[in-house]
Structures are given as structure tokens and as C-alpha cells.
Amino acid sequence: MYNPHNIYLHDTTAKTLFDAKARAYSHGCIRTEHVLLLAERLLGEGTYPPAADGTVPAAWTPERVKETVASKKTVQANFPKPLPVYIVYMSSAALQDGSIKDYADIYKKDGKVIAALNNVATPAPSAKPEDKVASR
Secondary structure: OOOOOOOOEEOOOOHHHHHOOOOOOOOOOEEOOOHHHHHHHHHHOOOOOOOOOOOOOOOOOHHHHHHHHHHOOOOOOOOOOOOOOOOOOOOEEEOOOOOEEEOOOOOOOHHHHHHHHHOOOOOOOOOOHHHOOOOO
16 A cells, blocks of 8 residues: 555554544554454455466455464555545534534644635736737
């Protein structure tokens, strides 16, 4: 799951953190609850193209995922199709009932966003043809 920001989805040995109300204890990566179930679903979707030598890769069944993890060996497992992951930071969100839910701005981003929105330059009016002066 390479990305230029080095942000990864991963499991954690500190499972109690999933029960915490505040969960921003990571320094960039995203702790993913039920990560094996996620791996089983993502690896099991679709069919894998044949390798360069013509062999067809073995399917990533739930059993194979569990066996691979149990082996404690590092294995590269590519998804059969690309999966975009979008990370969105919001300190407010609209709920289905129309109400607004506010969250703590733990990364202190709101001030910069509000300042940027307040300083949006108004586009200059376009020049009229009669305002143009021909130069010679």
C-alpha cells in the first residue's frame, strides 16, 4: 500500500484503543479494527491476472489470509484491482437528520481553512472592448 505520505492502514496490539472515545493516538498511520476481515474482503474481490510466466496466482481465501498471518512471514499481497483510500479530516459533519455534529479540531486545521476561505480574492471584472487601448 505504498503512498508518498507514508500513511498506512494497519492493525495494533493495543486493541483497547478501539474502545476509546478519542482515537487520535497515531502519528500518521491509521489503526484499523478487524484488519484481517478487511484483508479477506479486499484480497478476495475479483480475479487476479496471470503472472508474467503465465501462472495464475492462488486465490486469497480467508483461510489463506489466516495461514499467511500465522506463518509470521512477510508476504506481499496485491489487490486484484486498485483501491483508492481517501482520508478526510472534518471537525463538523452533517448528519442524516440534518443536524450538525461537531468534533474536536485535534490537528488545529480549522483556523487555516477559515482564514483561506475569508481571503478568497474576488475576480477582477473583465475589461470591456472600449477600455482597451491600442498601442503602436
